[in-house]
Amino acid sequence: VRRATLLLVLLAFVAVGCNGGTVDQHALDKDSEAIDSLACEGALLAHEIANTASLTTFSRVHAGELYTRAANFQDALSTRPTTPRIEQAVREEAKKAGRIAALFDQLAADPSSPRLAAKLEPRFVKQGECE
Amino acid sequence: MKIFQVALGILAAIGGFVDIGDLVFNSAAGATFGYQLLWVVVIGVIGIIVYSEMCGRIAAISKKAVFDAVRERVGFTAGLITLIAAQVVNLMTLAAEVGGVAICLRLLSGLPYRWLILLAIFALGVVVWVTSFEWIERIFGYGGLCLLVFAVAAIKLEPDWGDVAHGLVPHLETKDTLLYFYFAVGLLGAAMTPYEVYFYSSGGVEEEWTEKDIGLNRANAIIGYGLGGFLSFALMIVGGALFLPQGIEPETLGSIALGAQIPLGETGLVLALVGILLAVGGASIDTLFAGAYNFAQFFGWEWGRYRSAAGAPRFTLGWMVLLVLALGIVITGVDPVQLTEYAVIFSVVALPLTYLPILLVANDRAYMGSYVNGRLANVLGGVYLVVIVVISLTAIPLMILTNVGQG
Numbered sequence: 001v002r003r004a005t006l007l008l009v010l011l012a013f014v015a016v017g018c019n020g021g022t023v024d025q026h027a028l029d030k031d032s033e034a035i036d037s038l039a040c041e042g043a044l045l046a047h048e049i050a051n052t053a054s055l056t057t058f059s060r061v062h063a064g065e066l067y068t069r070a071a072n073f074q075d076a077l078s079t080r081p082t083t084p085r086i087e088q089a090v091r092e093e094a095k096k097a098g099r100i101a102a103l104f105d106q107l108a109a110d111p112s113s114p115r116l117a118a119k120l121e122p123r124f125v126k127q128g129e130c131e
Numbered sequence: 132m133k134i135f136q137v138a139l140g141i142l143a144a145i146g147g148f149v150d151i152g153d154l155v156f157n158s159a160a161g162a163t164f165g166y167q168l169l170w171v172v173v174i175g176v177i178g179i180i181v182y183s184e185m186c187g188r189i190a191a192i193s194k195k196a197v198f199d200a201v202r203e204r205v206g207f208t209a210g211l212i213t214l215i216a217a218q219v220v221n222l223m224t225l226a227a228e229v230g231g232v233a234i235c236l237r238l239l240s241g242l243p244y245r246w247l248i249l250l251a252i253f254a255l256g257v258v259v260w261v262t263s264f265e266w267i268e269r270i271f272g273y274g275g276l277c278l279l280v281f282a283v284a285a286i287k288l289e290p291d292w293g294d295v296a297h298g299l300v301p302h303l304e305t306k307d308t309l310l311y312f313y314f315a316v317g318l319l320g321a322a323m324t325p326y327e328v329y330f331y332s333s334g335g336v337e338e339e340w341t342e343k344d345i346g347l348n349r350a351n352a353i354i355g356y357g358l359g360g361f362l363s364f365a366l367m368i369v370g371g372a373l374f375l376p377q378g379i380e381p382e383t384l385g386s387i388a389l390g391a392q393i394p395l396g397e398t399g400l401v402l403a404l405v406g407i408l409l410a411v412g413g414a415s416i417d418t419l420f421a422g423a424y425n426f427a428q429f430f431g432w433e434w435g436r437y438r439s440a441a442g443a444p445r446f447t448l449g450w451m452v453l454l455v456l457a458l459g460i461v462i463t464g465v466d467p468v469q470l471t472e473y474a475v476i477f478s479v480v481a482l483p484l485t486y487l488p489i490l491l492v493a494n495d496r497a498y499m500g501s502y503v504n505g506r507l508a509n510v511l512g513g514v515y516l517v518v519i520v521v522i523s524l525t526a527i528p529l530m531i532l533t534n535v536g537q538g
């Protein structure tokens with residue numbers, strides 16, 4: 001029983017570790033969803049900064065956190081090997097993640113500016129195709 | 132006075148129930164499946180009430196906490212396996228909670244994360260060293276009540292209450308069945324995390340409960356964990372009403388706090404951050420104590436928060452070592468939210484070995500006299516044990532097949 005448990009735990013780590021390998025269509029779809037999710041959250045955050053009083057520190061830190069996540073996607077999708085025929089789509093997704101990271105970078109740099117936030121909100125919406 | 136005692140227990144239960152694992156799993160479940168998994172919260176809350184009531188009763192009558200029962204009822208070898216599994220999960224959870232405290236402090240202050248980890252560790256050490264049990268309950272329990280802001284947010288978001296009610300009935304409206312069951316297992320695991328019963332039963336012994344406190348124990352378990360479940364509902368409804376329609380996957384504590392800011396503005400955000408900070412801080416203390424209690428009870432050392440450090444030196448050393456180990460884990464930069472997901476899933480595997488001894492002792496007249504389980508407690512306890520065994524067997528395969536919930 002103990003050996004079986006150990007094997008399962010090892011399998012879990014191997015499976016999780018495999019996430020950093022070759023990008024296939026399924027992984028691309030999932031990463032694409034996650035990148036769109038970041039953009040839509042950016043739109044929500046920008047909307048709050050533009051229209052209501054928002055804690056500047058929170059906005060800066062949270063935008064910075066989302067920037068890091070988007071930048072990580074950009075790095076990973078720019079360099080990871082892909083399955084045949086989807087390489088271009090993967091690299092396009094990396095560029096999109098980079099554009100979203102740049103928007104978060106701007107938001108984090110000046111989180112107390114409603115005007116900047118109002119300018120960035122539609123860009124986030126466009127990148128993430130948010131509703 | 133009794134009402135005041137119940138209130139303290141309730142507050143402690145809220146702080147212990149809604150930890151970083153519940154915050155993450157409930158919000159993510161709402162954002163992924165809407166209200167479809169609300170029924171799992173109900174199942175989980177009833178389960179933790181059943182077993183907390185049982186181990187509180189054991190503490191009051193036999194003066195034994197959970198790991199006393201584990202050592203005495205399952206033998207040394209199985210007990211040692213349980214101890215190792217429990218402590219590994221406890222340490223992962225503690226590290227995740229400490230990381231959660233540092234993240235909240237960062238969202239409030241903007242200071243560097245690693246410095247805030249050190250501050251969080253130092254502050255937790257000081258609080259545990261100098262603060263009495265009652266004040267820990269008051270500070271973190273009352274603070275945890277700020278999380279009620281998510282209930283207000285849920286109402287303000289005007290969800291379809293018909294859909295919410297439908298979520299209380301088990302049903303499946305998704306093609307991603309595996310992910311649905313992964314979340315179901317995670318929600319049950321988060322609701323029935325073993326450290327809650329380790330802490331609860333040891334707290335009962337610490338507070339010297341007697342048979343006169345049986346009613347108090349029952350009230351604490353039902354109302355306290357019931358309120359915790361209510362907060363879980365609120366988090367899932369916010370996830371379903373706000374994040375799901377916009378395609379947002381809330382994967383950070385900042386995202387979860389944003390769920391209170393959107394409907395309630397800056398006040399909602401501040402209350403959410405303070406509530407998360409104190410609930411997660413309270414859970415850090417619960418897990419820290421739970422780890423030290425487990426070691427001391429299993430090896431038969433002197434233990435107890437009410438003893439001085441010199442009166443229970445190995446117990447004191449135990450929580451200090453756990454705190455340092457948690458620091459060692461979280462300072463590496465591991466994401467506390469991801470860590471808590473692993474901790475919750477691995478804790479599910481350890482559930483049967485934690486809950487079976489409780490059920491056995493609660494039925495043992497040599498320990499419990501006339502306070503052995505009644506028929507209802509045994510039926511519920513038995514059913515939940517089967518549920519626990521099933522989810523413990525499926526937790527890790529589901530984690531692998533869903534890529535830790537990423538689909």
